[in-house]
Amino acid sequence: MINKTGIATREDLRKVMPPEERLERGACVIVECFERIPCNPCVDACPKGAIEIKGNINNLPEVDFEKCTGCGLCISSCPGLAIFVIDRNYSSRTTTTNHDHGLVMLPYEFLPLPKADDIVEGLSREGKKLCDARVVRVLLTKKQDRTAIISILVPRDLVMEVRNIRIPE
Ligand code: SF4
Numbered sequence: 001m002i003n004k005t006g007i008a009t010r011e012d013l014r015k016v017m018p019p020e021e022r023l024e025r026g027a028c029v030i031v032e033c034f035e036r037i038p039c040n041p042c043v044d045a046c047p048k049g050a051i052e053i054k055g056n057i058n059n060l061p062e063v064d065f066e067k068c069t070g071c072g073l074c075i076s077s078c079p080g081l082a083i084f085v086i087d088r089n090y091s092s093r094t095t096t097t098n099h100d101h102g103l104v105m106l107p108y109e110f111l112p113l114p115k116a117d118d119i120v121e122g123l124s125r126e127g128k129k130l131c132d133a134r135v136v137r138v139l140l141t142k143k144q145d146r147t148a149i150i151s152i153l154v155p156r157d158l159v160m161e162v163r164n165i166r167i168p169e
């Protein structure tokens, strides 16, 4: 159960994790939505039909990880900022110099926005600094002009831990 502070527990997170084999294959969505509320923009935002809310609109979203391409388009659709994409093996498939790093795509609603190549602080769900993170990409779609999608490189073992960023002073 999500704890009293509204922060997901290990048990909550286990329920929304893709199978190991899918995580190894590449970028994949993680929908950290744990409260039954009438909400569903994530369903319409996915061009692959990978997110579904079955039956009652208060039900939690379900993800078909085989349909998800890890594009990240659904991230900015979520009013609860509950959608992320992780790519645990990003550095092994790119020319990045940050070996053993993974990619996290997350929603961000503060200004100013960071820029590609900036070094920012990678924060936990509780807002604690976990690491320095290099910004790979900043995407602001016309449709969702308030919520940017920030892609950052973090140590591979932190892709399920870093869920926010802070721009250092
Ligand atoms: S990351 Fe892309 S493919 Fe995956 S659920 Fe989100 S919109 Fe769909």
Ligand code: SF4
Binding pocket: 031, 032, 033, 039, 040, 041, 042, 043, 061, 077, 078, 079, 080, 081, 082, 083
């Ligand atoms: S849009 Fe966000 S809060 Fe709404 S159902 Fe989807 S994941 Fe949950």
